[in-house]
Amino acid sequence: MHDFEYRQGNLHCAEVPLKQIADKIGTPFYCYSLPTLKRHVRAFEDPLTGVDHQTCFAMKANSSLAILAFMARQGLGADVVSGGELYRAIKAGIPGNKIVYSGVGKTTEEIDMAIHAGIMMFNIESEQELEVINARAGELGKKAPISIRVNPDVDPKTHPYISTGMKNNKFGIDIEGSMAQYLRAKDMENIEIVGIDCHIGSQLTDVSPFIDAAGRLKVLIANLAGHGVEFRYLDLGGGLGITYLDEQPPNPKDYCAAILDAVGSLGLKLIFEPGRVIVGNTGILVTEVLYRKETVNKTFIIVDAGMNDLLRPALYGAYHDIKPLKQKSGDMSKADVVGPICESSDFLAKDRDLPRLERGDMVAVMSAGAYGYTMASNYNSRPKPPEVLVDGSRYYVVSNRQSYEDLIFGETIPDIFG
Numbered sequence: 001m002h003d004f005e006y007r008q009g010n011l012h013c014a015e016v017p018l019k020q021i022a023d024k025i026g027t028p029f030y031c032y033s034l035p036t037l038k039r040h041v042r043a044f045e046d047p048l049t050g051v052d053h054q055t056c057f058a059m060k061a062n063s064s065l066a067i068l069a070f071m072a073r074q075g076l077g078a079d080v081v082s083g084g085e086l087y088r089a090i091k092a093g094i095p096g097n098k099i100v101y102s103g104v105g106k107t108t109e110e111i112d113m114a115i116h117a118g119i120m121m122f123n124i125e126s127e128q129e130l131e132v133i134n135a136r137a138g139e140l141g142k143k144a145p146i147s148i149r150v151n152p153d154v155d156p157k158t159h160p161y162i163s164t165g166m167k168n169n170k171f172g173i174d175i176e177g178s179m180a181q182y183l184r185a186k187d188m189e190n191i192e193i194v195g196i197d198c199h200i201g202s203q204l205t206d207v208s209p210f211i212d213a214a215g216r217l218k219v220l221i222a223n224l225a226g227h228g229v230e231f232r233y234l235d236l237g238g239g240l241g242i243t244y245l246d247e248q249p250p251n252p253k254d255y256c257a258a259i260l261d262a263v264g265s266l267g268l269k270l271i272f273e274p275g276r277v278i279v280g281n282t283g284i285l286v287t288e289v290l291y292r293k294e295t296v297n298k299t300f301i302i303v304d305a306g307m308n309d310l311l312r313p314a315l316y317g318a319y320h321d322i323k324p325l326k327q328k329s330g331d332m333s334k335a336d337v338v339g340p341i342c343e344s345s346d347f348l349a350k351d352r353d354l355p356r357l358e359r360g361d362m363v364a365v366m367s368a369g370a371y372g373y374t375m376a377s378n379y380n381s382r383p384k385p386p387e388v389l390v391d392g393s394r395y396y397v398v399s400n401r402q403s404y405e406d407l408i409f410g411e412t413i414p415d416i417f418g
């Protein structure tokens with residue numbers, strides 16, 4: 001469900017015609033709906049009413065300060081994967097004790113920063129990381145709270161690039177080896193074991209892999225208890241999918257019910273790390289048609305947004321629906337919607353049935369609220385687009401379009417060329 005609907009033939013975000021925003025700030029731009037965001041947060045949180053839990057929004061899906069500040073007000077925490085994300089989370093008002101830190105490559109500086117921030121826990125992804133965190137905590141005179149990210153070896157049946165919980169993935173510690181690591185952690189002076197964690201992949205459209213993973217963790221938790229290893233948190237990661245085209249993922253209510261059923265009464269506080277399911281359908285990318293190019297075999301609609309603005313189609317062959325801002329009738333024909341970047345993978349949509357689009361028309365690339373702006377780059381020296389947040393009949397530019405000056409910020413030419 002989202003709030004991007006046609007009214008009198010014009011695509012709106014809540015009560016604001018998108019064309020009105022485009023006329024004011026130019027294209028391309030990202031647009032997020034606050035009413036949709038509110039609904040999605042409630043859809044996830046309401047089924048967990050009365051359940052001891054903390055939802056830590058996976059910031060890599062969308063790290064806009066405005067979005068994060070809203071999450072903070074809703075009581076959500078954050079799942080961060082870098083010092084930069086930790087910095088943003090704190091700036092947005094998310095308290096340290098609601099932050100979990102995941103990722104296979106935490107640097108010394110990032111570890112120190114997280115210890116100082118008093119985070120809820122580090123999700124440990126390797127044996128060496130555990131040693132380094134123990135050493136850093138000792139150096140800083142603190143105890144580092146940790147959980148081990150267990151790789152439960154279940155197939156999430158999603159795109160291989162976003163599958164993270166199988167044996168040959170780089171993530172987590174394999175379930176067989178995790179007992180030994182917990183026992184080592186238990187003996188480490190500056191480590192406090194507070195939890196256990198898994199995250200098996202993204203864009204899952206079925207509950208069964210989640211249930212399998214939870215079941216495997218439950219067995220491990222019982223074994224650990226037998227060895228005197230106990231903790232407070234069971235972190236079940238994120239990964240719930242959304243509808244881009246015709247996927248039918250479980251809704252958050254069914255997902256939560258299935259998880260609660262699977263974990264039973266362990267007496268642990270449940271941690272969730274949803275990303276995409278909260279923000280994916282709260283955002284779109286609006287772009288303008290620059291040229292219509294007809295070749296012998298194909299029609300290309302060349303737009304002013306490219307893979308630097310929205311990487312998912314190029315990276316995963318991902319599907320995003322394309323909707324003209326002005327509803328069009330008449331014949332549909334096949335076309336590729338492509339960007340201005342000098343790469344053949346620079347497409348937003350391939351072989352789509354679209355109404356006739358001409359120079360100056362505008363289109364919305366749907367479901368772009370997750371892994372959209374956060375993956376944007378300056379490739380081809382293209383400034384990043386602005387982000388707009390719509391609330392009812394008002395809109396707010398929450399990040400500016402980058403300028404050419406921004407593009408060369410921090411660069412210098414050394415005085416050696418004569």
Ligand SMILES: *Cc1c(COP(=O)(O)O)cnc(C)c1O
Nearest residue numbers: 058102202238239273274275276
């Ligand atoms: C990416 C990620 C998430 C969020 O995944 P979604 O599919 O967006 O819900 C949660 N936890 C970890 C550790 C991640 O890497």
